[in-house]
Amino acid sequence: GAGVSQSPSNKVTxxxxxxxxxxxxxxxxxxLYWYRQRLGQGxxxxxxxxxxSAPDKSGLPSDRFSAExxxxxxxxxxxxxTQQEDSAVYLCASSLLAGVGEQFxxxxxxxxxx
Amino acid sequence: xxxxxxPPSMDCxxxxxxxxxxxxxxxxGNEYVYWYRQIHSQGPQYIIHGLKNNETNEMASLIxxxxxxxSTLILPHATLRDTAVYYCIVSRENYGQNFVxxxxxxxxxxx
Numbered sequence: 001g002a003g004v005s006q007s008p009s010n011k012v013t014x015x016x017x018x019x020x021x022x023x024x025x026x027x028x029x030x031x032l033y034w035y036r037q038r039l040g041q042g043x044x045x046x047x048x049x050x051x052x053s054a055p056d057k058s059g060l061p062s063d064r065f066s067a068e069x070x071x072x073x074x075x076x077x078x079x080x081x082t083q084q085e086d087s088a089v090y091l092c093a094s095s096l097l098a099g100v101g102e103q104f105x106x107x108x109x110x111x112x113x114x
Numbered sequence: 115x116x117x118x119x120x121p122p123s124m125d126c127x128x129x130x131x132x133x134x135x136x137x138x139x140x141x142x143g144n145e146y147v148y149w150y151r152q153i154h155s156q157g158p159q160y161i162i163h164g165l166k167n168n169e170t171n172e173m174a175s176l177i178x179x180x181x182x183x184x185s186t187l188i189l190p191h192a193t194l195r196d197t198a199v200y201y202c203i204v205s206r207e208n209y210g211q212n213f214v215x216x217x218x219x220x221x222x223x224x225x
Binding site for chain 2: 035043044102104105107108
């Protein structure tokens with residue numbers, strides 16, 4: 001596709017349920033990033049994938065959060081046993097190469113935990 | 115990565131130049147200055163980045179002081195569509211670019 005896509009665009013879930021958020025990066029982009037943005041705040045880095053290297057998970061807030069990426073394509077962010085404080089917009093970005101130029105962001109998934 | 119400081123909000127008249135400042139006094143020699151913006155309910159959009167020389171592209175100009183402790187993003191002819199939150203970020207290239215986005219500057223372009 002022409003840009004980074006994310007699905008679903010909106011997700012409402014009940015506290016304690018697991019959710020999966022999907023990101024399709026731009027074709028050919030080797031680096032993929034997940035960020036979280038709480039209402040009215042800046043972006044928090046969560047995790048970063050670069051090719052086949054081990055991901056940088058330093059931003060994951062707890063062991064309830066995990067992410068996978070298949071090769072240099074789709075990534076899934078999973079949040080287990082969701083809590084109300086997990087409510088936020090989850091943004092995915094990709095870049096052609098790590099450390100080079102710009103990151104292209106998707107539209108985000110708005111997660112609401114009731 | 116070095117921390118950045120930006121004013122929380124600014125206004126600019128439509129058609130005038132918008133000058134958005136950013137302080138990054140602890141920047142190190144291998145760190146770049148990046149600017150992104152986020153229009154309401156959208157993902158952030160890359161604007162420009164630079165190391166020490168001034169940069170210009172179709173969207174904006176980036177002026178970096180000689181000591182690199184501060185920079186200014188210039189939108190030469192602001193339009194209503196430029197209303198957004200503007201983020202100044204300092205990051206080392208070749209380090210995964212897990213950008214640290216602060217609160218940014220909320221720019222309001224007024225008719």
